[in-house]
Amino acid sequence: MTAGGDVRAELVAAIGRARRLVLVAHVNPDPDAIGSALALGLAMRAAGREVDITFDAEPFVVPRALAWFPGADTLVAPGQVMADPDLVIALDCAAPDRLGRLLPMAHRAPTFAVVDHHRSNTGFADLDLVDPTSPATGQIVAELLEELGWAWDNAIATNLYAAISSDTGSFRFASTTADTHRLAGRLHEAGVDHADIARRLYSDRPLSVVRLAAEVVTGATHDPMAAGGAGALIAVVSRADRARHKLAYDEVEPLISDLAAAGGVDVAAIVKEDDQGSWKVSTRSKGAVDVGRLCADAGGGGHTQAAGYTPSSTDIEEVVAQLCAALNRPDYRIT
Ligand SMILES: [Mn+2]
Incomplete structure (x- = not known):
């Protein structure tokens, strides 16, 4: 290579x-x-x-x-x-x-x-x-x-x-x-x-996607102490959330940028459920955390500031807990 x-x-x-x-x-x-x-x-x-x-x-x-x-x-x-x-x-x-x-x-x-x-x-x-x-x-x-x-x-x-x-x-x-x-x-x-x-x-998203984006941002958990104080916003989008707005899995892909728009928070993450019931994690960083390495270690991949992975667990609470634990590991921090 x-x-x-x-x-x-x-x-x-x-x-x-x-x-x-x-x-x-x-x-x-x-x-x-x-x-x-x-x-x-x-x-x-x-x-x-x-x-x-x-x-x-x-x-x-x-x-x-x-x-x-x-x-x-x-x-x-x-x-x-x-x-x-x-x-x-x-x-x-x-x-x-x-x-x-x-x-x-x-x-x-x-x-x-x-x-x-x-x-x-x-x-x-x-x-x-x-x-x-x-x-x-x-x-x-x-x-x-x-x-x-x-x-x-x-x-x-x-x-x-x-x-x-x-x-x-x-x-x-x-x-x-x-x-x-x-x-x-x-x-x-x-x-x-x-x-x-x-x-x-x-600027051509269906209105239903824009409405779901508002819900996702409203429902996101803000942890200002995550990643050594860099801060994280974590949101979950379930199949049921998509079903309420009649949206396909690929249509919620861009919502991560709505979360990442928030200043003063380094990491934005969305945990999304696909039609088969498995979860995918998408992450963005403004530069304090190497989410590329974090996601690669979790079996996925991507870039330093934009990456993702498919967790092995189907239990959403466990998926979020593992993500939070990874965000708090000092080895992914960029100093
Ligand atoms: Mn590419």
């Missing part, structure tokens, strides 16, 4: 040679995963390649928040994917289980590559292009396309811009670099409608 020039050059060569490709975004896809997969896929199709773009979900439904991404109408279910690709590329997948049921197909392909930016990704494919210094997989894909000499049209540029905007919290997170802003500038010049993308990403 390396982000070095050799892997990058090998991947560019493999993409150049391949004629039949499958691109895989991670399960519960987010804008970075889908935007990266669609941008790369649309560019490959324009270069004459046969490309299937997919992710694992059962039933296979493109989340409402991602359905507007250019090319999203061409996403196919895992069962519809070509049987004999030359190359499979997983996008934004930090660990093998993020491919879901598509993992065996990826391992069967002559070449399996991963393009990702999660620090917890230790490499699990033939070619691992993992760059933890990149704020979004979309930024790595944009650089790959420039290396391939493949122009981005408006649809490709829109996917890249949405991927990068989303994973940088609209260019707010510390992971945003001068290169990120320069790349955004080139995407502007390619004609993206940045105001429309921002509206779709950040």
